[in-house]
Amino acid sequence: MRLRPLSRACAATVLVLAALAPEAAGARGDLESQLKSVVGIRLRGNHRVSGREIRRVLKTRRPSIWPWATRAPLRLDFLRADAAAIAIVYHQQGFLDVEVSDTVLATRDPHAVVVRFTIREGERSRVATVDFAGARAVPPEVLRRTLYARPGKPFNPAYLIADTALISRQYQERGYLPHVVGSASRDARDSLAVRVLYAVDEGPLYRLGQVYFSTPGALHVREKLVRRELLLKPGSVYRLSRAEESQERLYETGLFGQVQLTPLPDSTNTLMEFFLQVRERKPRWLDAGVGSGTEERFRVSGEWGHRNLIGQGLQGAVGGRLSYDAKGRFLLSRGETSLREPWLFGTRNRAQASLYLERHDYRTENLLIRKDARGVSFQVRRDFGRLTNLRLTQDNTFVTQRPEFLVDTLSDSVRTALLQDFTPSYSTHRLQLGGDRDRRDNPLDPARGSFQTAAAEVAGGPFKGSTSFTKFQMRSSWYTALPRSRVVLATHARGGLIKPFGERKDFIPAAGVDREVARVPTEDVFRLGGVNSVRGYDENEIARSGGLFLLQANAELRVPLAGPFGAEAYVDAGNVWARPEYIRRQHFTPRFGRKRLDPGDVRYVYGAGGRFRLPFGPLRLDYTWGLAGRHRFGRLQFAIGATF
Numbered sequence: 001m002r003l004r005p006l007s008r009a010c011a012a013t014v015l016v017l018a019a020l021a022p023e024a025a026g027a028r029g030d031l032e033s034q035l036k037s038v039v040g041i042r043l044r045g046n047h048r049v050s051g052r053e054i055r056r057v058l059k060t061r062r063p064s065i066w067p068w069a070t071r072a073p074l075r076l077d078f079l080r081a082d083a084a085a086i087a088i089v090y091h092q093q094g095f096l097d098v099e100v101s102d103t104v105l106a107t108r109d110p111h112a113v114v115v116r117f118t119i120r121e122g123e124r125s126r127v128a129t130v131d132f133a134g135a136r137a138v139p140p141e142v143l144r145r146t147l148y149a150r151p152g153k154p155f156n157p158a159y160l161i162a163d164t165a166l167i168s169r170q171y172q173e174r175g176y177l178p179h180v181v182g183s184a185s186r187d188a189r190d191s192l193a194v195r196v197l198y199a200v201d202e203g204p205l206y207r208l209g210q211v212y213f214s215t216p217g218a219l220h221v222r223e224k225l226v227r228r229e230l231l232l233k234p235g236s237v238y239r240l241s242r243a244e245e246s247q248e249r250l251y252e253t254g255l256f257g258q259v260q261l262t263p264l265p266d267s268t269n270t271l272m273e274f275f276l277q278v279r280e281r282k283p284r285w286l287d288a289g290v291g292s293g294t295e296e297r298f299r300v301s302g303e304w305g306h307r308n309l310i311g312q313g314l315q316g317a318v319g320g321r322l323s324y325d326a327k328g329r330f331l332l333s334r335g336e337t338s339l340r341e342p343w344l345f346g347t348r349n350r351a352q353a354s355l356y357l358e359r360h361d362y363r364t365e366n367l368l369i370r371k372d373a374r375g376v377s378f379q380v381r382r383d384f385g386r387l388t389n390l391r392l393t394q395d396n397t398f399v400t401q402r403p404e405f406l407v408d409t410l411s412d413s414v415r416t417a418l419l420q421d422f423t424p425s426y427s428t429h430r431l432q433l434g435g436d437r438d439r440r441d442n443p444l445d446p447a448r449g450s451f452q453t454a455a456a457e458v459a460g461g462p463f464k465g466s467t468s469f470t471k472f473q474m475r476s477s478w479y480t481a482l483p484r485s486r487v488v489l490a491t492h493a494r495g496g497l498i499k500p501f502g503e504r505k506d507f508i509p510a511a512g513v514d515r516e517v518a519r520v521p522t523e524d525v526f527r528l529g530g531v532n533s534v535r536g537y538d539e540n541e542i543a544r545s546g547g548l549f550l551l552q553a554n555a556e557l558r559v560p561l562a563g564p565f566g567a568e569a570y571v572d573a574g575n576v577w578a579r580p581e582y583i584r585r586q587h588f589t590p591r592f593g594r595k596r597l598d599p600g601d602v603r604y605v606y607g608a609g610g611r612f613r614l615p616f617g618p619l620r621l622d623y624t625w626g627l628a629g630r631h632r633f634g635r636l637q638f639a640i641g642a643t644f
Contacts, residue, residue, distance in 0.1 A: 035073075036073070036111055036113050037072060037073055037074060037111060037112050037113070038061070038063065038073070038112075039109070039112040039113070039114060040063075040114040041058070041060060041062050041114070041116075042114060042115070042116040043055075043117055044116060044119065045118055045120060045121065046119050046121070047121060048093070048095070048124075049089060049093060049121075050484075053089060054086055054089060057086065057088070057089055058082045058085065058086075059075075059078040059081055060075070060078045060079060060082050074113055074115070079102045082102065082117065083100040083102050086098075086100045086117060086119065087100050090119075091156065092156045092158060093124070093154055094125045094154025094155050095123075095124055095125070096157075096194075097122035097123065098119065098120065098122055099119070099122070100118070101117070101118045102115060103115070103116045103117075103118065104116075123192055124154055125186075125191075125192045125193070125194050126151075126152060126153060126154055126155060126192065126193065127150060127153050127159075127194055127196055128151060128190075128193035128194055128195055129151060129196065130144060130149050130150065130151060131197050131198070132197075132198050132199075132200060133198070134200040134201060134202065135198075135200045135202075136202065137174055137176060137202055138167075138170050138171060138174060142170065143170055143198075146170065147159075147163045147166060147167075148163055148166075149163055149196045155184065155196075159196070160182035160196070164180040164181065164182045164198065167180045167200065168180050169240060171200070171202065172238070172240035173240055174237070175205045175237040175238045176202050176203055176204075176205060176206065177203055177206060177265060177272075178200050178201060178202050179201040179203070180200050180201075181198070182197070182199075183196075183197050183198075184196050184197070205237065205270065206237075206238040206271065207235060207236065207270065207272070208232050208233060208235065208237070208271070208273075209266065209271035209272060210274075211227070211273070211275075211276055212273070212274070213226065213227070214275065214276070214277050215278055215279070215280070219280055220283065220308065221256075221311075221313070225253075225255070225312075226250065226276075226278065228343065229246060229250050229253065230246045231243075231245055231246045232274060238272040243261055243263065243274065245386070247259050250278065253342060254307050255280060255281060255307055255313070256278045256280055257279050257280070257281040258277075258278065258279035259278050260276070260277045260278075261274055261276050262275040262277075281307065283306055283308045284304070284305070284306050285304070285307070286302075286303070286304050287301075287302065287303045287304075288300075288302040289301050289302075291640070295331070295530065295539040295540065296325070296331055297323075297324065297325055297326040298323060298324045298328075299322070299323040299324075300321070300323075301319065301320065301321040301322075302319060303317055303319035303320075304317065304318050304319070305317035309339075313341075314339060314340065315339070316339050316340075317337070317338050318335075318336070318337045319336055319337075320333075320335045320336070321333070321334045329361070330361055331361055332360050333358070333359045335356065335358075336354055336355065336357075337354070337355050337356075338352055338353065338354040338355075339352065339354075344380065348382075348383075349382050350381040350382075351378070351379065352378070352379045352381075353376070353378050354379075355375075355376050356374070356375055356377075358371075358372075358373045358374075358375075362523075363406075364544050366405060367404070367405060367508075368403070368404040368405075368406055369402070369403050369404075369522065370401065370402050370404070371400070371401045371522075372399065372400050372401070373397050373399045373400075375395060375397035375398060376395075376396050377393060377394065377395040377396070378394045378395075379392065379393040379394075380392045387437055388435065388436065388438075390433075390434075391432075391433070391435065392432070392433055393431070393432045393434070394429075394430070394431050395428075395430050395432070397428045399426055399427070399428070399521070400425040401424060401425070401426075401507075403422065422506055423466060423505045423506060423507055426466035426467060426507065426521065427464075428465050428466065428524075429459065429463035429464055429465040430457050430458065430459035430463065430465075431458055431463060432456070432457035433455070433456050433457070434456070435453070437450075437451070437453075438451050439451070444615075444616060444617045444642070445613060445617055446479045447479060447481050447486075447488045448479055448481055448488075449479055450476065450477060450478045450479065451476070451477045452474075452475070452476045453474070453475055454473065454474045454475075455471075455472070455473050455474075456471070456472050457470070457471045457472075458471075459471070459524075460501075461501070466505055467500075467505060467507070467520065467521055468501050468502030469499060469500040469519070471497070471498045471499075471524065472496065472498075473494075473495070473496040474496075475495075476493055477490065477492045477644050478491050478492075486559075487557065487558065487559050489557055489558075490554075490556045490643075490644065491553075491555050491556075492552075492553065492554040492555075492556075492644040494550065494551070494552040494553075494574075495551055495552070496526050496550040497550075497580065498520055498525065498526070498548040498549070500520055504519055505519065506519065507519070507521045508522060508546070513545045513546075514547075514578035514579065516548060516578065516579055517545065517546050517548060517578050517579075522546060525548065526543065526546060526547050526548065526549070526550040526576045527540035527541075527542060527546055527547070528542035528543065528550065528603075529541035529542040531622065531637045531638075531643070532641075532643050532644065533554075533572070533574065534573070534605060535570070535572050535605055535607060535622055535643075536572075536607065536624030536625070536626055536631050537631065542574070542575060542576055543575075543576035543577075543578075543599075546576070547577050548577070548580065549576065549578075549580040550576050551602070552573070553572075553573050554570065554571070554573075554643065554644060556568055556570040556571075556643060557569045557570070564613040564614070565611070565613075566610070566612075566618070567609070567610055568608065568611055568620070568622075569606075569607070569608045570606065570622075570643070571604070571606045572603075572604075572605045572624075573603065573605075574603060575600070575603055577599075577600060582600060584600060587600045587601050588602050590602075590604050590627050590628075591627060592628055593628055593632070594629070594632060595628050595629070596629055597629045601628075603631070604626070604627045605624050605625065605626045605627070606627075607623050607624035607625055607634075608622075608623060609621050609622035609623055616641075617641040617642055619638075619640055620638070620641075620643075621636070622637050622638075622639065623635070623637075624637065
């Protein structure tokens with residue numbers, strides 16, 4: 001069967017590259033055209049590609065809506081480049097026979113014109129077959145899983161470039177440095193069927209050789225601390241991902257500001273050697289900051305640290321934080337010192353020990369509890385690749401607390417009764433196992449991927465202490481970019497459960513608090529509400545005294561507008577119950593109107609807001625309505641950072 005090459009698609013690609021090259025203004029246009037301005041752009045014949053997608057690639061611009069803006073001049077070289085760019089847009093969607101022409105239309109104003117692009121789309125071509133020549137080390141079925149070109153998909157000439165890179169990476173994961181060439185041709189019987197062929201010259205199998213180490217200046221980090229992060233063991237089969245992960249691990253130590261790992265292939269001996277250069281960061285750092293959060297409306301913090309204590313790669317830090325609430329009342333002060341060992345017992349398990357002192361004011365409607373805590377914690381963390389980590393934490397906290405009643409109407413006898421079972425001092429000894437899996441493309445403002453975290457802990461019991469309970473938490477977030485747009489659908493779910501056990505002790509001396517909830521320290525119970533959970537409510541307003549069971553769900557549509565500006569529309573739902581057995585099916589039925597919500601009813605809210613994207617996350621201004629109760633009417637809230 002004879003195959004005809006895709007000469008038109010290749011010629012159009014070359015034409016676009018030439019047309020988009022920089023030229024002097026008006027080099028291919030006459031003087032008369034330069035004196036005219038464009039007052040409109042029209043598209044004719046575009047049925048399968050949106051006008052918005054086409055206008056996005058045009059150099060010729062429509063006039064601005066602002067009367068003081070400069071009028072767009074007519075440039076003939078721009079018109080030629082635009083016609084070729086439109087053809088490329090169609091080629092990317094499989095229309096290889098597209099034809100684009102431009103026409104300049106006169107208007108009543110002799111100095112103004114309208115530009116019209118006429119498009120003859122033709123029929124869409126699709127991939128018929130994908131074949132390989134010379135592929136032996138990697139099975140074809142393995143290669144096909146990662147390719148863009150797949151049978152039945154519209155053919156895009158750019159697939160040939162992208163797929164050759166993907167095939168090359170597959171081979172580099174198995175020790176080869178291949179030469180891959182992609183080609184495409186039309187079927188002689190069906191011109192809309194495209195046959196794709198990737199020719200692979202595998203070459204010899206490479207093994208790892210030596211890593212040559214050099215620094216551009218004086219290095220205070222011992223060489224063994226550098227080499228222990230490398231995954232390039234001499235004699236093993238060369239793998240590209242091992243080299244990339246080695247470079248990432250060197251950055252993660254925090255010791256280096258620049259890491260360059262250059263491959264040195266030795267084709268004679270079939271060895272892959274590397275040349276490593278690092279630039280050391282200053283060992284000491286000093287950070288200070290002022291910020292605002294949902295609960296901590298004013299927060300000031302500072303930290304001093306050293307990245308390489310005693311030349312062993314140990315990291316030490318001393319820091320502090322002071323915060324106040326929205327009414328200017330003291331909320332929290334904390335001082336902490338920590339020491340981290342990145343290689344525990346010669347293995348790449350990170351260990352950290354911390355000592356801390358904390359003072360915290362805990363408020364309800366009628367009660368203020370002043371807490372003074374001191375503690376020590378130990379944590380071991382293990383990373384499994386780039387995405388997943390596992391943490392084991394043992395924490396010991398010693399707390400003294402004193403209550404103050406904010407209501408003067410309570411008699412002395414009532415206050416004495418409320419404080420009868422109150423514990424003025426207690427200790428909590430806990431062991432927690434937690435893990436994360438992070439597949440987000442951007443941790444600060446993700447557009448794709450997902451994030452999952454889970455934790456299980458036990459306090460008291462075999463670890464002694466004043467309180468005994470088990471606690472389980474899970475949360476998951478998903479981010480999906482909608483097709484053919486930059487709109488992101490973000491969804492989030494969270495759940496938690498606490499089960500007290502052992503000897504009864506009360507930690508909340510307040511009337512109306514469930515007795516099981518009172519058995520758990522105030523810092524460990526669940527609460528909801530605020531700009532990062534259920535919007536429209538104050539921080540921790542839902543179940544202000546706390547609860548033992550939590551459910552929360554959020555859905556948010558994030559729409560970019562212009563530049564760093566964007567908008568969002570969202571729905572939040574959630575509640576905290578004193579005990580799991582108090583949950584009823586009717587609690588999940590949405591309630592409308594002015595009816596007062598029961599404590600067990602799930603809170604449903606909806607709203608919209610604006611976003612301003614910054615390097616450290618978006619600034620948000622949200623306006624929220626509820627379905628029932630006093631939150632049925634709108635409320636404006638300000639926040640920094642993504643909701644989830």
